[in-house]
Amino acid sequence: MSDSLVQEVAGKLFADLVPPKLVNDAEAGDFPAALWQAVNDAGFPDALAAAETPGSLAGVPDAAAILREAGRHAAPLPLAETMLARWLLAGAGITAPDAPLTIAPAERAGGLLLHRAGKGWRLAGRAAGLPWGKQSSGIVAIVDGRVALLAPKAADLRPGRSLAGEPRDDLSVDAEVEVKPAAAGVDAALVYRLGALSRAVMMAGALEAVLVLTVQYANDRVQFGRPIGKFQAIQQQLALLAENVAAAGVVASAAVEAASGQGDLAFAVAVAKARVGEAAGKVAEIAHQVHGAIGFTHEHRLHHLTRRLWSWRDEFGVESEWQQELGRLAAARGADGLWPLLTGW
Amino acid sequence: MSDIFRFDPLTLPPECDALRGEVRGFIAEERASGRWRGESDFASSHSPDFSGRLGARGWIGMTWPKKYGGRERSFLERYVVTEELLAAGAPVGAHWVADRQSGPLILRFGNDSQRQDILPRITRGECFFCIGMSEPDSGSDLASIRTKAVPVEGGWELNGRKIWTSNAHKAHFMICLCRTESVDAGDRHKGLSQLIVDLKSPGISIRPIKNLAGAEHFNEVLFESVFVPGDRMIGQPGDGWKQVTSELGYERSGPERFLSSFRLVVEFMRRIGTSPDPRDAEAIGRVLAHLATLRRMSLSVAGMLQKGETVNLEAAVVKDLGTNLEKEIPEIIRLVARRGRSPNHSDMMEEALAYTVLNAPSFTIRGGTREILRGIVARGLGLR
Ligand SMILES: Cc1cc2nc3c(=O)[nH]c(=O)nc-3n(C[C@H](O)[C@H](O)[C@H](O)COP(=O)(O)OP(=O)(O)OC[C@H]3O[C@@H](n4cnc5c(N)ncnc54)[C@H](O)[C@@H]3O)c2cc1C
Numbered sequence: 001m002s003d004s005l006v007q008e009v010a011g012k013l014f015a016d017l018v019p020p021k022l023v024n025d026a027e028a029g030d031f032p033a034a035l036w037q038a039v040n041d042a043g044f045p046d047a048l049a050a051a052e053t054p055g056s057l058a059g060v061p062d063a064a065a066i067l068r069e070a071g072r073h074a075a076p077l078p079l080a081e082t083m084l085a086r087w088l089l090a091g092a093g094i095t096a097p098d099a100p101l102t103i104a105p106a107e108r109a110g111g112l113l114l115h116r117a118g119k120g121w122r123l124a125g126r127a128a129g130l131p132w133g134k135q136s137s138g139i140v141a142i143v144d145g146r147v148a149l150l151a152p153k154a155a156d157l158r159p160g161r162s163l164a165g166e167p168r169d170d171l172s173v174d175a176e177v178e179v180k181p182a183a184a185g186v187d188a189a190l191v192y193r194l195g196a197l198s199r200a201v202m203m204a205g206a207l208e209a210v211l212v213l214t215v216q217y218a219n220d221r222v223q224f225g226r227p228i229g230k231f232q233a234i235q236q237q238l239a240l241l242a243e244n245v246a247a248a249g250v251v252a253s254a255a256v257e258a259a260s261g262q263g264d265l266a267f268a269v270a271v272a273k274a275r276v277g278e279a280a281g282k283v284a285e286i287a288h289q290v291h292g293a294i295g296f297t298h299e300h301r302l303h304h305l306t307r308r309l310w311s312w313r314d315e316f317g318v319e320s321e322w323q324q325e326l327g328r329l330a331a332a333r334g335a336d337g338l339w340p341l342l343t344g345w
Numbered sequence: 346m347s348d349i350f351r352f353d354p355l356t357l358p359p360e361c362d363a364l365r366g367e368v369r370g371f372i373a374e375e376r377a378s379g380r381w382r383g384e385s386d387f388a389s390s391h392s393p394d395f396s397g398r399l400g401a402r403g404w405i406g407m408t409w410p411k412k413y414g415g416r417e418r419s420f421l422e423r424y425v426v427t428e429e430l431l432a433a434g435a436p437v438g439a440h441w442v443a444d445r446q447s448g449p450l451i452l453r454f455g456n457d458s459q460r461q462d463i464l465p466r467i468t469r470g471e472c473f474f475c476i477g478m479s480e481p482d483s484g485s486d487l488a489s490i491r492t493k494a495v496p497v498e499g500g501w502e503l504n505g506r507k508i509w510t511s512n513a514h515k516a517h518f519m520i521c522l523c524r525t526e527s528v529d530a531g532d533r534h535k536g537l538s539q540l541i542v543d544l545k546s547p548g549i550s551i552r553p554i555k556n557l558a559g560a561e562h563f564n565e566v567l568f569e570s571v572f573v574p575g576d577r578m579i580g581q582p583g584d585g586w587k588q589v590t591s592e593l594g595y596e597r598s599g600p601e602r603f604l605s606s607f608r609l610v611v612e613f614m615r616r617i618g619t620s621p622d623p624r625d626a627e628a629i630g631r632v633l634a635h636l637a638t639l640r641r642m643s644l645s646v647a648g649m650l651q652k653g654e655t656v657n658l659e660a661a662v663v664k665d666l667g668t669n670l671e672k673e674i675p676e677i678i679r680l681v682a683r684r685g686r687s688p689n690h691s692d693m694m695e696e697a698l699a700y701t702v703l704n705a706p707s708f709t710i711r712g713g714t715r716e717i718l719r720g721i722v723a724r725g726l727g728l729r
Contacts, residue, residue, distance in 0.1 A: 215726050229728040232720075239719035242726055243662045246350045250645065251638040253354060262356075267637075274634035319631075326633050327626030335615035339432045339607075342637055343365070 006047075007065040013042060014073035020301045026076035027165030031135045036077055036100060044079060045100075048087035055091040055183025060194075060260040064201045068252075071205030071312075074304040076166060078102055078132035080198035084191060085140035091183030092147035099137035104130055104150075104171060108192055108317060114143045114179060121179040123148050126172050129315070133157045133169030141177075142188045148177040162311035164304075193269045195316035197255055200272040203280050203312050204252035206305045207245045213302060214241060214287045221292075234290060241286040244279040251275045254345075264345045267329065271345075274322040277313035284309050349725055350659055352641075355648035361425045364418075368429040371402060375435070383434030383693075385608045385700045387601045388562060388711075390436030391515050393470070399430075399437075400470030405444045407468075409452055414465035420651040424644065428600040434608050438512065443467045445599070446592060447474035447520050451541070454580040454588050459541065463518070477507040477521040477542070477566060478589070485717050488533040488586065492523040492568065494540060500575040501525070501540060503548075503568045511711075513564040514551050519544055521568075522589060525582045537585035541577040548572070558703035590657075596712060598646040598660035603639040603667030605708055606674035609701045610636075612694035613678050628681045635670045639663065658725040665718040668708045675701040 017035050026032050039045065047063035063083050070079050078100045085101035105112055105127040112125040123141055133139065134157050139150040154175040162168045218229030218238060228234050251272045258268030284306040288295050295302045313319065330338055375381065375398075384390040399405055404426045409415025427445075430437050448467045451459050466472035483490045492505025503523060513519060519542045526536030544551065548571040553561035580588055610632055617625045643663050649656050675698060682698065709715040723729055 215728070218728060235723035235726075235728050236716065236719045238726055238728060239665070239722035242349070242722055243666050246352060246659075246662050247638050247642065247666055250352045250354075250641050251634075254638075254641050257354065270630070271634045271637045274630065275638045278634075320627050323627045323630030323634060324623055326630030327621060327628065328630075330629055330633055331614060331617065331619050331621045331626060334619055335611045338611055338614055338633075342432075342633070342640060343428070345637065 010069035068205035071202030092180035248279040277319040280309035390438035392436035396470030414468035443474040534586040597664040609697040
C-alpha cells in the first residue's frame with residue numbers, strides 16, 4: 001500500500017472507531033479492547049516489523065502514516081509502543097505475543113541492566129514512565145544491544161498516568177527474561193530516537209486536528225453579532241496556529257523520510273521532536289484561547305488533543321533535550337560546519 | 346483541511362550538488378582574497394564589483410533565456426546559488442532586487458525592447474534596480490498610492506513621492522508603481538501601472554533616510570514632472586496591480602526570509618567552540634531546529650514555483666515564520682552570550698549581535714508586514 005492509502009485506511013478506521021466516549025472511558029481505565037482488535041486485524045501493529053530484513057526501517061513510512069492518524073483521532077492505544085516492540089522482537093528472532101506490548105526504557109537515562117544468571121539472563125533495575133505498562137502483555141527492553149522480553153506479571157509496576165490520562169507506569173524489576181541479540185545496527189539510542197519520531201508524528205496528526213476544530217469553532221461561535229473568526233485579533237492568532245501546524249507537518253515528514261533511509265536520522269529526529277514540540281505548546285495555547293470557556297470543559301473534546309500534545313511533547317525527550325543534542329552535534333562540526341549541516345540533511 | 350497548505354517534499358536534483366560545490370569554491374576564493382568578510386543581511390551591502398564578478402560566473406538572471414544574457418538554469422539552481430551567497434554573507438545587495446524581482450517582471454510582462462536593453466546588463470551585474478511602491482501615505486494599503494503618471498507626447502509625465510525605497514540612491518532604475526487613471530471607487534486596484542524609471546532623469550530628487558542603526562539604505566524619492574518614455578511602460582497601462590501581486594511567491598518565500606540573522610548564529614558558534622556548555626548547546630539547537638524546518642518549507646515552495654504552481658499562501662507562511670525566527674535569534678543568543686562577558690569575545694559576534702538587534706524591527710515590516718501576511722493566511726483558512 002502507498003503511504004497515502006495506508007493513511008486513508010487508518011484515518012477511516014480511527015474516525016469510525018474512536019468516538020469521544022471511548023477516549024474518556026480509556027482515560028478512566030477501560031482498555032479499548034475492541035478498538036485494539038480492529039487495529040490488530042488491520043495489521044497496524046506490525047507496520048514496522050513487516051520489513052523483510054531484521055532491523056530494517058523500511059516500514060517507517062507506513063508506521064508513521066498510521067500513527068499520524070492515531071494522533072489525529074487521539075486513539076488511546078499503545079500503538080507506537082507495540083510497533084516498536086514487535087520490530088525489536090522480530091529483529092532479534094523472538095516470537096512476539098499477539099497482544100499490546102510496550103518498550104523500555106522510554107527515557108534516555110536507562111536504569112535497566114541485563115546480567116547472566118546460570119544459563120539464562122536476568123533483567124534488573126528501574127524505568128520510569130513506562131507507557132501502558134500494566135495494560136500490556138509484554139515489556140520489550142533493549143539493553144546493551146540485547147533484546148529482552150519480560151512478562152508484566154514478573155515485574156513490579158507502579159501505575160501512573162500522563163497528562164492525557166494514558167498509563168505511564170514506573171517499572172521496577174529483577175526477573176528472568178528471554179534474551180537475544182538485537183538486529184545489527186539496532187541499539188537503545190536508535191529505539192529512543194524512533195520513540196521520539198513516533199511522538200513527533202502523533203503530534204503532527206493531533207495538531208492538524210486542533211487546527212480543524214479551532215477554525216470550525218471560530219466560524220460557528222457568534223459574538224457581537226458575527227462569527228468570532230471575523231475578528232482580526234482571532235484571525236491573526238489562527239494564522240499563527242496554522243503556520244505552526246504547517247511547520248510541524250513538514251518537519252515530521254522530513255524526519256520520516258530520513259528514518260527510512262534518505263538522510264541523517266539522528267539530526268532529522270532531533271529537529272523534528274524539538275520543532276514539533278514547540279509547535280504543540282503554541283498551538284494548544286492559541287486553540288484554548290479561541291475556544292474560550294467551552295474548551296476548558298471536560299465535555300468538549302479539544303482536551304483529548306491538547307492534553308496529548310502536552311504529554312507527548314515531554315515524552316522521549318522534551319524539546320530542550322533534543323535542542324541540546326542538536327547543539328552539541330552542530331558545535332562538534334565547528335562554526336563553519338553549520339551551513340553544510342543544514343544543507344546536507 | 347490539512348490540504349489548506351501544500352508543502353510538497355522536495356529533493357534537489359543532482360545538478361544542484363555540483364553547482365553548490367562551484368558556488369562554495371567561488372566564495373572560498375572571494376574570502377581568501379579578503380575583498381569582503383561577511384554581511385549579516387541581503388540588504389546591508391552594495392558592491393558593484395562583487396555583482397560584476399557574480400555576473401561573470403553566470404549567476405545573475407541565471408534562469409532567464411540565453412538571448413537575454415541568462416543561462417536557462419532552473420529556479421532550484423538559482424535557489425542554491427542565492428542560499429549559498431546569503432549564508433556566506435556575500436555582498437549581494439547591489440543586484441539583489443534586479444535579479445529577484447525586476448528582471449523576472451520585465452521578462453514576463455515587459456516588451457522586447459525592454460528585455461533586450463535591460464536584461465543582459467542585469468546579468469552582467471552592471472544594472473541595478475529599486476522598488477518604488479511605498480509612499481508616505483501608502484504602506485500596507487498599497488492600492489492607495491497617489492504618485493501619478495499622465496500621458497504626454499511620446500510618453501508619461503510622472504509626479505509624486507515614493508518613500509522607503511531601498512538603494513534608490515545607488516540604483517540605475519526604479520520600477521515605479523503609479524496611478525495612470527484616477528481611482529475607481531468600485532475597484533481600487535484598477536488604473537495602476539508600472540513604469541521603468543531611469544533615476545538619472547531630470548526632475549528626480551533622491552534623499553537618503555538614515556535608519557535607527559545609523560545606516561543609509563532607504564530613501565525618499567521625489568518626482569517633479571519627470572518624463573518617462575512610452576516604451577518604458579511594463580505591460581499595459583492598468584496592469585500594475587496584477588503584475589505586482591503575481592510575483593509575491595518569489596519575493597516572500599526565499600532564503601533571505603529566514604537567514605537574516607544566520608551570521609550571528611555562526612559567529613556565536615565560533616565563540617563557544619566545539620564542546621559548548623549545555624545552555625549554549627540548547628540555544629544553538631533551538632535555533633537550528635527552526636532553521637532546518639524553514640529551509641525545508643522554503644525549498645518546498647521553490648519546488649512548487651518551479652512547477653509553475655501558485656504558492657502565495659505558502660509563501661506568506663514561510664515569510665511570517667521565517668522573519669519571526671530572524672527576530673527571535675538575537676533574543677535567544679543574547680541571553681546566553683551575555684552571561685559574564687569575557688575579554689576574548691569575538692568582535693565578529695559582537696558586531697553581528699549589534700547589527701541583528703538593531704535591524705530586527707525591519708525584518709517583519711519590509712516586504713509585507715507580519716499582520717498583512719497573517720491576514721493572507723487567515724484568508725487561506727477561509728476566515729475572511
Ligand atoms: C528596511 C525597509 C526597507 C524597505 N524597502 C522598501 C522598498 O525598497 N520599496 C518600497 O516600496 N517599500 C519599501 N519598504 C516599505 C515597506 O514595504 C512598508 O514599510 C510596509 O509595506 C509597511 O508599510 P508602513 O511602513 O507604511 O506601515 P503601515 O502600513 O502604516 O503599518 C503600520 C502597522 O499597522 C499594521 N497594519 C496596517 N494595515 C493593517 C491591517 N489592515 N490590519 C492589521 N494591521 C495593519 C501593520 O502591520 C503595521 O504593524 C521598506 C521598509 C523597510 C522597513
